[in-house]
Amino acid sequence: MNDRLEALKARVRAGEHRRFRQDGPPDLLAECAASALSWTQRAARLTRRMCEAERPVIEPDERIVFTRTVPTVPPLYSPEDWAALTRDRTLHELGPISNICADWGLVLSQGLLGRRRVALATRARLAADPQAVEFCDGAIEAIDAVLDLAARYAQAAADLGRDDVAAVLARVPAHPPRTFREALQALRLLHAVVWLSGHYHVGLGRFDQYLWPYLSVDLEAGRLDLAGAEELLAEFFIALNKDSDLYPGVQQGDNGQSLALGGSARDGSDAVNELTRMVLRVALETNMIDPKINLRIAPDTDLALLCQATELTRQGLGFPQYSNDAVVIPALLAHGYALEDARDYTVAACWEFIIPGKGMEVVNIGAVSLPAAADRGIREGLAAGDDMAGILQRVAADIRGQLGRLVAAYARLVLPPAPYYSVLMEGCLERGRDLSGGLTYNNYGVHGACSANAADALAAVEAFVFGDKSVDPRELVEALEHDYAGHEVLRRKLAEDGPKVGDNDPTADAMLTRLFDLFAAACEAIPDNRRGGRVRPGTGSAMYYVWLARGHDAMREPVVGATADGRRRNDLFSANLAPSLGAQVRGPVSVFQSFAKIAYQRIYNGGPVTLELSDAVFRDAESIRKVAMLVRTFAQLGGQQLQLNTLNVDTLREAQKHPEKHRNLIVRVWGWSGYFCELAPEYQEHVIARHMHAMG
Numbered sequence: 096m097n098d099r100l101e102a103l104k105a106r107v108r109a110g111e112h113r114r115f116r117q118d119g120p121p122d123l124l125a126e127c128a129a130s131a132l133s134w135t136q137r138a139a140r141l142t143r144r145m146c147e148a149e150r151p152v153i154e155p156d157e158r159i160v161f162t163r164t165v166p167t168v169p170p171l172y173s174p175e176d177w178a179a180l181t182r183d184r185t186l187h188e189l190g191p192i193s194n195i196c197a198d199w200g201l202v203l204s205q206g207l208l209g210r211r212r213v214a215l216a217t218r219a220r221l222a223a224d225p226q227a228v229e230f231c232d233g234a235i236e237a238i239d240a241v242l243d244l245a246a247r248y249a250q251a252a253a254d255l256g257r258d259d260v261a262a263v264l265a266r267v268p269a270h271p272p273r274t275f276r277e278a279l280q281a282l283r284l285l286h287a288v289v290w291l292s293g294h295y296h297v298g299l300g301r302f303d304q305y306l307w308p309y310l311s312v313d314l315e316a317g318r319l320d321l322a323g324a325e326e327l328l329a330e331f332f333i334a335l336n337k338d339s340d341l342y343p344g345v346q347q348g349d350n351g352q353s354l355a356l357g358g359s360a361r362d363g364s365d366a367v368n369e370l371t372r373m374v375l376r377v378a379l380e381t382n383m384i385d386p387k388i389n390l391r392i393a394p395d396t397d398l399a400l401l402c403q404a405t406e407l408t409r410q411g412l413g414f415p416q417y418s419n420d421a422v423v424i425p426a427l428l429a430h431g432y433a434l435e436d437a438r439d440y441t442v443a444a445c446w447e448f449i450i451p452g453k454g455m456e457v458v459n460i461g462a463v464s465l466p467a468a469a470d471r472g473i474r475e476g477l478a479a480g481d482d483m484a485g486i487l488q489r490v491a492a493d494i495r496g497q498l499g500r501l502v503a504a505y506a507r508l509v510l511p512p513a514p515y516y517s518v519l520m521e522g523c524l525e526r527g528r529d530l531s532g533g534l535t536y537n538n539y540g541v542h543g544a545c546s547a548n549a550a551d552a553l554a555a556v557e558a559f560v561f562g563d564k565s566v567d568p569r570e571l572v573e574a575l576e577h578d579y580a581g582h583e584v585l586r587r588k589l590a591e592d593g594p595k596v597g598d599n600d601p602t603a604d605a606m607l608t609r610l611f612d613l614f615a616a617a618c619e620a621i622p623d624n625r626r627g628g629r630v631r632p633g634t635g636s637a638m639y640y641v642w643l644a645r646g647h648d649a650m651r652e653p654v655v656g657a658t659a660d661g662r663r664r665n666d667l668f669s670a671n672l673a674p675s676l677g678a679q680v681r682g683p684v685s686v687f688q689s690f691a692k693i694a695y696q697r698i699y700n701g702g703p704v705t706l707e708l709s710d711a712v713f714r715d716a717e718s719i720r721k722v723a724m725l726v727r728t729f730a731q732l733g734g735q736q737l738q739l740n741t742l743n744v745d746t747l748r749e750a751q752k753h754p755e756k757h758r759n760l761i762v763r764v765w766g767w768s769g770y771f772c773e774l775a776p777e778y779q780e781h782v783i784a785r786h787m788h789a790m791g
Contacts, residue, residue, distance in 0.1 A: 159279055241288050401724075455510075477560070495620070551594070599688040600689070
């Protein structure tokens with residue numbers, strides 16, 4: 096990067112832009128109450144007042160502008176009114192709609208004035224429909240708020256003599272962009288206002304697809320060369336990192352600013368273009384946690400592209416995360432997605448597969464605790480004298496019970512209206528209906544959490560209790576009840592000698608696939624989630640690898656104590672699809688082989704195989720090619736999703752002792768990358784405890 100960009104990045108990392116933040120948000124309660132505004136009207140007024148409260152900030156060396164100055168979003172209702180409004184209803188997480196993806200290409204191609212014309216036409220056509228009129232009025236109010244914000248930024252730029260910035264903002268986001276710079280500036284404002292409107296986990300979708308037309312025209316016309324385009328893109332990426340401290344998440348950095356690259360186009364052709372490669376180059380240069388990159392691949396993806404992506408892995412960014420089109424697209428097709436939409440999938444905040452502009456899917460309503468199901472099945476089954484089949488019947492019943500409780504709670508789900516977000520979606524303005532009422536796809540997603548520990552526990556019982564009969568079932572139950580106190584020999588046998596997922600062991604892997612088959616069957620038995628959608632089972636764990644082991648206020652299921660894989664109470668589970676912590680496995684390929692056995696045509700909510708590589712792997716240039724070939728092998732074996740983390744344990748320990756010296760150290764946490772020193776201690780320790788692969 097040049098000196099200008101390095102200075103921009105340094106200021107962002109130092110948080111210098113925070114000096115522009117105001118003390119408090121606008122107060123909406125009195126206005127909303129005095130005017131007796133409906134929920135939809137309040138949501139639109141929120142966007143308007145937040146945009147009005149923003150103070151334009153344009154630094155001398157900025158070309159892509161917008162600095163958030165209103166750090167908090169005010170409530171739309173008093174605590175008492177909110178409690179009454181949501182009584183006996185289920186709110187998803189913080190309440191506002193999150194973790195979906197706008198159709199950014201649609202909005203860029205029409206401009207906000209084009210979207211406004213659609214809203215006006217619908218309002219006239221549906222004038223006798225009060226709900227449509229109210230929605231369209233709210234959408235128009237939100238659009239006008241963004242247009243006014245852009246106009247004030249344009250005036251501020253003109254006042255500063257920044258005619259270049261003023262000219263761009265006079266064009267966008269009101270009108271369709273004509274250039275790459277205009278497209279990036281429009282996207283910056285449109286994306287930021289989603290956050291200002293109270294939403295979170297706001298993804299960027301198929302970035303290289305909807306922005307490529309603007310870049311390609313610039314390149315063909317000679318208005319811009321690759322170096323100039325990369326400079327603009329780098330500034331856009333740096334800007335995305337300004338407010339990560341404001342974005343809600345379980346841990347700082349868990350903000351959902353993800354994008355997807357490559358893969359198939361809607362017509363089935365190869366979607367990789369020059370912008371695909373440029374994004375990878377620029378992300379390598381900026382070396383920051385946002386945007387979080389997902390690369391869609393196939394078994395025959397060009398090795399040069401995989402090598403370029405591997406450069407980011409070597410740098411320790413924790414991305415790209417890889418999604419295998421050869422597995423993902425057929426699974427989506429099998430579960431009701433149209434072919435063109437399945438080909439057009441992007442990735443949500445962590446790993447879930449969603450359709451830009453067409454999905455009001457709540458892809459993370461919770462998790463089924465597979466260790467809890469296995470543990471209850473083992474303890475109760477052994478105490479009752481069951482054989483292995485009986486234990487598995489109990490496991491199946493427990494999975495059904497957990498899922499049933501979760502889905503029953505979400506039968507009372509309430510999604511707040513989102514008039515501004517609806518402007519960015521396909522069909523909402525045309526139908527006169529808010530996206531909270533549903534879009535083309537309205538599925539739920541549930542994580543099948545911590546599967547390796549659950550499978551290892553069941554495999555140990557099969558191998559040692561029912562196989563060679565070297566473990567007495569009563570002793571095992573007693574050991575579990577007492578957290579292995581007085582049973583250390585047994586614990587070590589289970590932990591060190593038991594079959595392990597990730598070692599391509601047939602016993603352990605059979606239990607893994609059985610667990611996911613049971614989970615899939617439980618989801619398939621729910622034909623309708625009461626929003627016109629299905630329940631999608633997945634393989635991710637999110638933060639549950641900590642919560643299931645140690646508890647959390649948001650957990651619906653009880654904490655799991657000691658487990659039959661030799662794990663003690665309070666020890667953390669492995670994250671996503673990864674061998675249990677401390678499990679001895681042969682290497683990356685055996686890990687891939689184990690997890691490739693899952694029936695992904697039924698398990699399609701996403702959740703990556705998570706692999707940690709020692710930084711010693713990247714000792715020479717040939718190592719890049721070897722790791723790229725490893726990614727290709729993963730796809731060829733039929734894996735669904737993969738994330739790679741490059742770590743040095745000594746460096747991580749040093750960072751714990753002296754965080755001020757390692758403030759830019761990045762790690763992959765569960766489905767996102769964050770700064771190691773900003774993580775809570777339990778998440779830091781889990782990263783350190785993961786199995787490190789050296790490769791030959």
